[in-house]
Amino acid sequence: MSPPSTALAQPLDGDLFHSDPERFRLLVRDWFATALSGEFSALRGVGGPGREHEAFDERLVWDRHLAAAGLTCIGWPVEHGGRGATMAHQVVFHEEYARADAPARVNHLGEELLGPTLIAFGTPAQRTRFLPGIVGVRELWCQGYSEPNAGSDLAAVRTRAVLDGDRWVIDGQKVWTSLAHVSDWCFLLARTDQEQQRHRGLSYLLVPMRQPGVEVRPIQQLTGTSEFNEVFFTGADTEADLVVGEVGDGWRVALGTLAMERGISTLGQQVGFRRELDALVELARATGALEDPALRDKLVRARIGLEVMHAHARRTLGSDAPGAASVSKLVWAAWHRGLGELAMEVLGAASLVARGEPYDLDRWQRLFLFSRADTIYGGSDEVQRTILAERVLGLPRAVRR
Structure with missing residues (x-):
């Protein structure tokens, strides 16, 4: 892929990150529509959990294109290379990024985890050395x-x-x-x-x-x-x-990093979940599976669960209440794993057959298999429940051998 065009890489005015959020939404939506209609159009919907192998080099170019436009690390303080965007503007950005079906980012661990950790716990020399490389997507x-x-x-x-x-x-x-x-x-x-x-x-x-x-x-x-x-x-x-x-x-710093793992970007994640559910409903309609009352009820329940998840995420956004991050992880992980199982029900017997040799899976089979890990990675369900039991409910600590 050729380098991004200079015209598309023009930075957004810093004042926009503190302007009316809905005006900001329209401008960001327009920026993504333009950027993803040209040389990057083939990257729509590419990458993400279970699919990180897809067009990695091209997505790296895309991330650097975002950096050139000032659209990486937008929630970081300006003095550390960010745009100082308000919470509302960060929410808008992540929602519009997902709605545009923009490719999965390759710099998530640097931007969302390590960078904020260095800002909170690092030395001035460490911040000077590493933060610019994260903002510019020069180091992964x-x-x-x-x-x-x-x-x-x-x-x-x-x-x-x-x-x-x-x-x-x-x-x-x-x-x-x-x-x-x-x-x-x-x-x-x-x-x-x-x-x-x-x-x-x-x-x-x-x-x-x-x-x-x-x-x-x-x-x-x-x-x-x-x-x-x-x-x-x-x-x-x-x-x-x-x-x-x-x-x-290191334990205190590591916990600080884990707390940052479930931040504003989860709202964008939920937009992706909504797109997956909408596509599954359309598949059920096309195959006639939607005529099954039991299956239709499960799809309705999935929709309700998604709305509950979204409401919880907005209600707890930025909250430092004990257990808030654990509840969020339990909710979205169980919901998404359930969506993978529901996809297999919609497909029926076809879910058992690969499309081609040697192991060519479709999107729903990949969703089912990879989402089995949702309740394990990033802190297993058992760990999250233990956190809630001990730190929120005040129950006795589990005996660890």
Whole structure:
């Protein structure tokens, strides 16, 4: 794909991010309509969970095109390279992005997770070094949290980091690391004090991925794709000052990152969910499945569930109430997994047959298979319920062995 045209890349006036939200909505909608009608038109609806392999290089060009127009990191403070957009304007942007069927972003982990973490916990030198690369989509990031024996129980991390002069030397294994194979950097949770256990003695490190001590092995999923990876660190290193927060305080910083994972962008996610449900209803109408009263009732219930999800997301937007993020994750994950199951019911026997050799799945089969993971990644349902039980309901803490 050729570089984006200069005409399309003209930045939006910064004042628009503080103007009337509905005027902003019309301008952003028009910008996307123009940008996605030319050289980027083939990217509509491309990418996303379970489909990150689709047109990755072209989507990277698209993200950099957004950066040239000042449409990355719009909620960040202006002094850190953002546009200082109000909450209302951020909601509008994410909703219109989804309605335009724009391609899935490749810079989500940097823009939505690490960047805000550095703004909240990083040093001035770290912000100066890394934030411009995220805003301009020049450096891509992955998240090094889960391990083979520390997935849902993140405090059981065993990856070690030992300070050797002016470098941290890292040994260990991470797993389910999304997009590690295309990332330049990893924000990684490692144990820096071997005498401490559980939440104590962990540190939050920034580690370059393109070095001899880092090996990335793709994990092939049921969908046939492999956006998740195993990552092995064997004597890998990073600079001593690339610890976010204090040494040994990584648990607090890691939780801060997780809290940012379920922010405003979930409203755009729900627009995508609505599009999937609308398409499934049309499929049911075309195949005659909609004539089945039981199936029609399930589709109606799915619509009601989507409206409840949307209302909850707007009501809790920006809330720091204990458990709000956990409730949100439980609601959308269960709903979306249920949509995948419902799609299989609509397809009927055809859902069991691949379109071609060796394993050519249609969009509904991919949705069903990948959405099985919705209630696991990003914090499993069991972990979310434990958080609600302990931190909201005040129930006794579970016994951890």
